[in-house]
Amino acid sequence: MRSLVVSAALAALISGAASAQEQENPPAAKPRPVKVIPSLARAPKLDGNLKDFPATLTIKPPASMDASASFTARVGWRKDILYVGVETTGDQLQAGDLVTLSLFFPDAGPTATGNVFRFAFDGKRASPPESGTSEFAQKQLEAGVQHKDNTLALEVAIPARAFPRFPAEEPLVLDLCVTYDNVSNCKGGGMVGEALRLPDEFRKGLKLKPTAGVMGLEAQPDGWLGYGVLHYPDWVEANEPLTHDLLKGLVAPKAVEAEAAGVNVPETLSLPNGKTLLVVLSGETPYTNQGTCDADKELRLGLYLVKGKTAQRVLEWPAATCALGRATSVVLDEEGALSIGYSNGPTINFAWSGDHFERTELGKR
Known part of the structure; x- marks a missing residue:
């Protein structure tokens, strides 16, 4: 009987110690699932006609019974440019209807923020001032738009120099959010489900050689800046x-x-x-x-x-x-x-x- 009591007490001690150790060393978070952005054999013509833009990787908003609008987006890259194609549908296309694209690299350092770009039936529109997106970044974009009845088709070329701060060494995981008429594929600033990732070849093509300790890279009108932990x-x-x-x-x-x-x-x-x-x-x-x-x-x-x-x-x-x-x-x-x-x-x-x-x-x- 005594051996049973001792065994039970020992088991309780071991269990308590294991529980305390788990609290001190919680299990590592699971890696975020990602989809690798495919490379394009040729650059699509930026005319708003997505026939020459392969639908190898597509993005859609979560299904909703209440939404009166929707979209499908395509993503690819070539050389130092990220290409995004968007096709929207809604009840009625109006002059004030906007397609908003936002990019954010969560592993670019603690002081990194995203960039926000806006488009309408007539092409680029100014980014909202509160987004902090520089005029320089906005000017780097090229876009082509077509619209008919209640649909709008958009093709955008986003060069690396228009990116928000992106990782210098960590994988190029990014949240690419598309929003149209209050319908989005993101929630709380992050993509619902899988994030996207540009391959390392994209960054190597920029031929930048920052010093050790640099976590994030960001283009400026006259060059590039590398940031560490501080701002x-x-x-x-x-x-x-x-x-x-x-x-x-x-x-x-x-x-x-x-x-x-x-x-x-x-x-x-x-x-x-x-x-x-x-x-x-x-x-x-x-x-x-x-x-x-x-x-x-x-x-x-x-x-x-x-x-x-x-x-x-x-x-x-x-x-x-x-x-x-x-x-x-x-x-x-x-x-x-x-x-x-x-x-x-x-x-x-x-x-x-x-x-x-x-x-x-x-x-x-």
């Missing part, structure tokens, strides 16, 4: 050899001038090996002309190591905050030691580690 660009590839003005235009279109912000920050610094670092100030100075300080604002200092058309961010650090004050000195010595002094007293020190700066102490007063 600040880690890597830059320009269309032309980088100058200071071109770098600022890419990484911080609203760059701040040091004199205007009241900080003593040089435009360039020299490493011990003779290479030049370019300095970019971004954000907002927290100090006002009345002498007050807004703790919600911060001026940032970015140091970039430039090589031809590419640049790598080697440091991102505050240039002015209410706690630190304004940067009053930025000094890089011949041994690669960098010090930043602030008006409120602290001095922050860094050491050059070959491809970036590392902080060497908490600072001193």
Whole structure:
């Protein structure tokens, strides 16, 4: 009898330990099911006639008894372009009826967002301002439309330069949402059922070589940006050899001038090996002309190591905050030691580690 009691107690302990371990280490989430977007043997003619657009992969909204409209979409890719064809039907086609396409790559990093494009019977329409889709991205699209009675047919070419931020290394899984007359194949911003995936060959064709740590890539009018965990660009590839003005235009279109912000920050610094670092100030100075300080604002200092058309961010650090004050000195010595002094007293020190700066102490007063 005692052995039975001991066995039962031991079984309870083992069960409890296993349950606790399961809570500490929950099972990994199942991979999201995806459909690979097929490549096209030839680019479809963008005339709104889908006869030359193979229906190898199609997208439809979930069946609904209440919907008065519906659509069928086709998807394919060729070279560096994603092609989407859409055929809609409804009660009556009106001038205000819109087909909305949205693209989002969920694995492009924590600060990544999507792009939204709109089309009507006469072609492209402006994206909604709240979507954050840049004018540059909208201008990259080409579209052809045909309409008759209650139907509308649309063919769209979306080059990679019009994409929202997409993964630099992770699989190119994307949510492609089509919406027409409140009917959509997505729910909560994601595709119902399987997501889509562009093959790695698509990304390889862009011939981009970002540095380690870059999670997402995004095109700009003058080149490409690579992002890590933070919202600040880690890597830059320009269309032309980088100058200071071109770098600022890419990484911080609203760059701040040091004199205007009241900080003593040089435009360039020299490493011990003779290479030049370019300095970019971004954000907002927290100090006002009345002498007050807004703790919600911060001026940032970015140091970039430039090589031809590419640049790598080697440091991102505050240039002015209410706690630190304004940067009053930025000094890089011949041994690669960098010090930043602030008006409120602290001095922050860094050491050059070959491809970036590392902080060497908490600072001193």
